[in-house]
Amino acid sequence: MASGRVDLDGNPIKPITICMIGAGGFIGSHLCDKLMNETPHKVLAVDVYNDKIKHLLEPSGSGELPWADRIQFHRLNIKNDSRLEGLIKMADITINLAAICTPADYNTRPLDTIYSNFIDALPVVKYCSENGKRLIHFSTCEVYGKTIGCFLPKDSPLRQDPAYYVLKEDASPCIFGSIEKQRWSYACAKQLVERLIYAEGAENGLEFTIVRPFNWIGPRMDFIPGIDGPSEGVPRVLACFSNNLLRREPLKLVDGGQSQRTFVYIKDAIEAVLLMIENPARANSQIFNVGNPNNEVTVRQLAEMMTQVYSKVSGESSLETPTIDVSSKEFYGEGYDDSDKRIPDMTIINRQLGWNPKTSLWDLLESTLTYQHRTYAEAIKKAISKPVAS
Numbered sequence: 460m461a462s463g464r465v466d467l468d469g470n471p472i473k474p475i476t477i478c479m480i481g482a483g484g485f486i487g488s489h490l491c492d493k494l495m496n497e498t499p500h501k502v503l504a505v506d507v508y509n510d511k512i513k514h515l516l517e518p519s520g521s522g523e524l525p526w527a528d529r530i531q532f533h534r535l536n537i538k539n540d541s542r543l544e545g546l547i548k549m550a551d552i553t554i555n556l557a558a559i560c561t562p563a564d565y566n567t568r569p570l571d572t573i574y575s576n577f578i579d580a581l582p583v584v585k586y587c588s589e590n591g592k593r594l595i596h597f598s599t600c601e602v603y604g605k606t607i608g609c610f611l612p613k614d615s616p617l618r619q620d621p622a623y624y625v626l627k628e629d630a631s632p633c634i635f636g637s638i639e640k641q642r643w644s645y646a647c648a649k650q651l652v653e654r655l656i657y658a659e660g661a662e663n664g665l666e667f668t669i670v671r672p673f674n675w676i677g678p679r680m681d682f683i684p685g686i687d688g689p690s691e692g693v694p695r696v697l698a699c700f701s702n703n704l705l706r707r708e709p710l711k712l713v714d715g716g717q718s719q720r721t722f723v724y725i726k727d728a729i730e731a732v733l734l735m736i737e738n739p740a741r742a743n744s745q746i747f748n749v750g751n752p753n754n755e756v757t758v759r760q761l762a763e764m765m766t767q768v769y770s771k772v773s774g775e776s777s778l779e780t781p782t783i784d785v786s787s788k789e790f791y792g793e794g795y796d797d798s799d800k801r802i803p804d805m806t807i808i809n810r811q812l813g814w815n816p817k818t819s820l821w822d823l824l825e826s827t828l829t830y831q832h833r834t835y836a837e838a839i840k841k842a843i844s845k846p847v848a849s
């Protein structure tokens with residue numbers, strides 16, 4: 460671990476204690492890795508699960524892990540645990556990652572989605588505000604909803620104009636579908652928490668940073684159905700397509716796979732979060748888009764690229780029919796809707812933190828699919844060869 464580390468203004472960085480809620484998830488596990496390996500900070504890791512950070516908590520051989528005294532796991536559900544306030548008080552800063560954040564849940568479990576993303580976040584904001592603690596809250600790029608451009612006629616030349624689709628923290632509107640399109644329950648809950656945090660900052664002086672991730676992907680994201688998650692579960696697209704590739708099934712393109720996304724490598728994105736943690740003067744009172752505008756593809760193009768990359772890393776040939784079309788109603792059920800296009804404007808994060816993503820989509824898929832193959836291929840083979848109980 461480096462000593463003599465300095466912030467972006469050349470000041471020495473003092474070791475701090477971080478209360479990380481949702482530390483056992485995809486982003487939390489990578490952030491814990493980074494903090495343990497590269498900084499002197501302490502982490503109070505809060506989650507209901509710890510499988511994805513077990514390697515940081517328990518030594519695999521004999522001897523102690525070098526960071527053993529800098530990470531503590533607290534298994535608790537923030538919905539109903541009185542220990543939460545004490546942990547926030549013990550820390551210098553709280554990072555809240557806890558959420559239900561898989562689109563398959565937004566329209567099928569809208570109450571759980573709203574409670575998780577709105578109600579459960581309220582005490583965290585309150586305790587930080589009342590105790591004068593800094594808060595980094597994880598929101599989402601979904602708060603932008605749809606682009607203005609998607610309401611223009613299909614052949615309008617304005618659709619090519621970035622003013623109609625690039626998403627800016629301080630200028631773009633939040634455009635959701637009607638209430639019966641329950642897909643937007645998540646985005647709407649996240650938006651209201653953003654407004655609450657902003658108001659706590661304005662009226663009560665809460666020191667906050669809001670993060671809007673744009674499709675961060677990489678190893679340990681979600682689960683592979685039937686292996687380390689429920690067989691009927693529907694994770695986010697990276698895990699859905701990985702599962703299809705591992706099982707040699709066609710990748711399912713929802714409504715033709717025409718929606719567009721920009722994907723950023725988790726390791727690039729975590730660099731941005733560390734800059735926020737260690738540069739409070741530059742990060743406080745800011746809302747940051749964190750994404751990679753250079754990695755834009757349609758979902759169909761993503762499927763084609765993942766098929767090619769998987770074939771390269773696994774040595775297996777591609778299927779004759781690599782993709783099939785499926786309607787959103789069939790795949791997600793009633794009430795699904797979609798963001799058409801998500802290009803993050805990078806002006807603010809660039810100006811405040813000098814951060815830029817580095818990894819191309821091909822490279823990030825190559826390292827991620829190498830991990831998926833190494834982690835799951837054998838387990839899938841075994842699961843497939845098991846006779847089905849009659």
Ligand SMILES: NC(=O)c1ccc[n+]([C@@H]2O[C@H](COP(=O)([O-])OP(=O)(O)OC[C@H]3O[C@@H](n4cnc5c(N)ncnc54)[C@H](O)[C@@H]3O)[C@@H](O)[C@H]2O)c1
Nearest residue numbers: 481483484485486536537556557558560597599672674675
């Ligand atoms: N991955 C992305 O690209 C992305 C994009 C946009 C927004 N986000 C936001 O970032 C945050 C983290 O996302 P992620 O991809 O790591 O998701 P994740 O599901 O892997 O991690 C969330 C973690 O929070 C925990 N958690 C949920 N409810 C809890 C509760 N009541 N008490 C204690 N722990 C609880 C879960 O067990 C899980 O480990 C979420 O708020 C999500 O909305 C992520």
Ligand SMILES: O=C(O)[C@H]1O[C@H](OP(=O)(O)OP(=O)(O)OC[C@H]2O[C@@H](n3ccc(=O)[nH]c3=O)[C@H](O)[C@@H]2O)[C@H](O)[C@@H](O)[C@@H]1O
Nearest residue numbers: 560562599601672673674675695696699711712713718758
């Ligand atoms: O990651 C983000 O930045 C945010 O967006 C995600 O939403 P979305 O990008 O729609 O979720 P994915 O499940 O990754 O789906 C991406 C696209 O692929 C499509 N898809 C998904 C799965 C599949 O098997 N096939 C398929 O075509 C979806 O319909 C959607 O158009 C989730 O809402 C959140 O995790 C997060 O807030």
